[in-house]
Amino acid sequence: MSKPTFCYFDNNATTCVAPEVLDTMLPFLKDDWGNPSSAYSFGNRLTRPLDRARSQVAELINADPREIIFTSCGTESINSAIHSALVTSPDRRHIITSSVEHSATLKFCTHLEKLGFVITRLPVNPDGEIDPALLHDAITPQTALVSIMLANNETGVIFPIAEIGAICRERGVPLHTDAVQAAGKIPIDVKALGVDFLSLSAHKLNAPKGVGALYIRRQTKYCPYLIGGGQERGRRGGTENVAGIVAFGCAASMARTRQPELALRLAGWRDQIEHSILSQIPGTSRNGSLANRLPNTSSISFEHLEAEGLLMLLDQAGICASSGSACTTGSNEPSHVLTAMGRMPKVARSSIRFSLGCYTTQAEVDHLITILPDLVSRLRAGCSANED
Numbered sequence: 001m002s003k004p005t006f007c008y009f010d011n012n013a014t015t016c017v018a019p020e021v022l023d024t025m026l027p028f029l030k031d032d033w034g035n036p037s038s039a040y041s042f043g044n045r046l047t048r049p050l051d052r053a054r055s056q057v058a059e060l061i062n063a064d065p066r067e068i069i070f071t072s073c074g075t076e077s078i079n080s081a082i083h084s085a086l087v088t089s090p091d092r093r094h095i096i097t098s099s100v101e102h103s104a105t106l107k108f109c110t111h112l113e114k115l116g117f118v119i120t121r122l123p124v125n126p127d128g129e130i131d132p133a134l135l136h137d138a139i140t141p142q143t144a145l146v147s148i149m150l151a152n153n154e155t156g157v158i159f160p161i162a163e164i165g166a167i168c169r170e171r172g173v174p175l176h177t178d179a180v181q182a183a184g185k186i187p188i189d190v191k192a193l194g195v196d197f198l199s200l201s202a203h204k205l206n207a208p209k210g211v212g213a214l215y216i217r218r219q220t221k222y223c224p225y226l227i228g229g230g231q232e233r234g235r236r237g238g239t240e241n242v243a244g245i246v247a248f249g250c251a252a253s254m255a256r257t258r259q260p261e262l263a264l265r266l267a268g269w270r271d272q273i274e275h276s277i278l279s280q281i282p283g284t285s286r287n288g289s290l291a292n293r294l295p296n297t298s299s300i301s302f303e304h305l306e307a308e309g310l311l312m313l314l315d316q317a318g319i320c321a322s323s324g325s326a327c328t329t330g331s332n333e334p335s336h337v338l339t340a341m342g343r344m345p346k347v348a349r350s351s352i353r354f355s356l357g358c359y360t361t362q363a364e365v366d367h368l369i370t371i372l373p374d375l376v377s378r379l380r381a382g383c384s385a386n387e388d
């Protein structure tokens with residue numbers, strides 16, 4: 001079999017738009033481009049496709065469609081949930097999050113800290129896991145919100161949100177979870193998780209960029225983040241991204257259907273990649289707990305090299321991977337997730353994330369594991385030569 005010319009192992013950064021999703025959205029760009037809020041039928045006939053998409057997204061997480069609002073991205077959903085919790089309980093000025101959240105949560109919290117809010121960032125253990133007992137001790141009468149991700153984008157570690165949800169309910173504190181990476185990879189049930197808010201992003205599950213969703217539990221108080229028109233039943237101003245929303249609905253429905261089979265397939269390839277690297281390349285180690293993790297994500301440290309150099313060689317071979325979150329690439333800062341897990345900055349800077357998706361093929365996996373040992377030795381030989 002000939003080797004593929006383009007191999008994509010960065011599905012946690014973004015995914016391609018599925019052909020079925022593209023077909024579903026195109027009519028809303030070409031012909032049906034009206035404004036859903038218009039009184040005439042060219043506009044208001046869009047209500048039905050929007051409702052359908054809302055049901056499809058709701059179904060992915062076992063929510064009621066009325067509990068879903070569409071946003072412009074995962075980041076907006078996360079910011080909106082945190083903002084709402086603070087505004088609806090103005091006497092509470094404390095937020096609890098984790099030290100390994102996406103920057104959409106962490107940087108927003110740092111911003112709030114500068115405005116005088118108090119932020120607690122729960123630590124993780126060397127396997128990247130959170131101990132719910134720490135949350136128990138961190139909650140105070142001042143706590144307005146707990147925001148902890150469902151699965152980590154760099155290591156794939158899944159957090160015990162149902163257990164965290166039980167603690168939050170007992171203490172009367174609302175809970176938000178960033179489920180952007182978990183969606184489509186593991187089953188999600190908002191009722192079983194016991195969350196008040198849950199964030200999703202379309203472009204991480206084969207729909208286009210520029211659309212997200214926020215689940216708001218029916219009894220949870222909500223204050224809009226974007227204030228304007230009466231869209232989303234007054235919960236999010238701004239004319240609906242009709243094509244994007246319809247695409248998101250289609251992608252959510254596909255993701256739900258294929259999830260069990262996809263998880264098995266991707267876990268098999270992930271294990272093949274990890275086994276091959278760990279057994280054939282000396283000085284490699286895996287980051288993150290094996291017990292509870294996403295089926296598609298693998299984070300590996302390669303001693304005695306800089307991840308940026310290896311990524312460059314991989315790029316020249318047509319292979320896309322990343323050194324962590326796409327949002328922090330280029331900064332040369334070691335990953336905040338790996339440093340929170342206690343990795344030395346040097347080790348964190350030598351780590352690469354491979355993330356698989358629904359279009360990953362056996363040929364791509366074979367190409368990666370065939371070429372990697374040689375690239376690593378070349379790079380290490382160069383590194384030690386430089387050090388002499």
Ligand SMILES: *Cc1c(COP(=O)(O)O)cnc(C)c1O
Pocket residue numbers: 012013072073074075076102104149151152153178180181201202203204211212
């Ligand atoms: C990608 C990502 C986000 C941000 O989603 P956008 O739609 O790109 O804003 C948030 N959280 C996690 C865990 C992510 O992986």
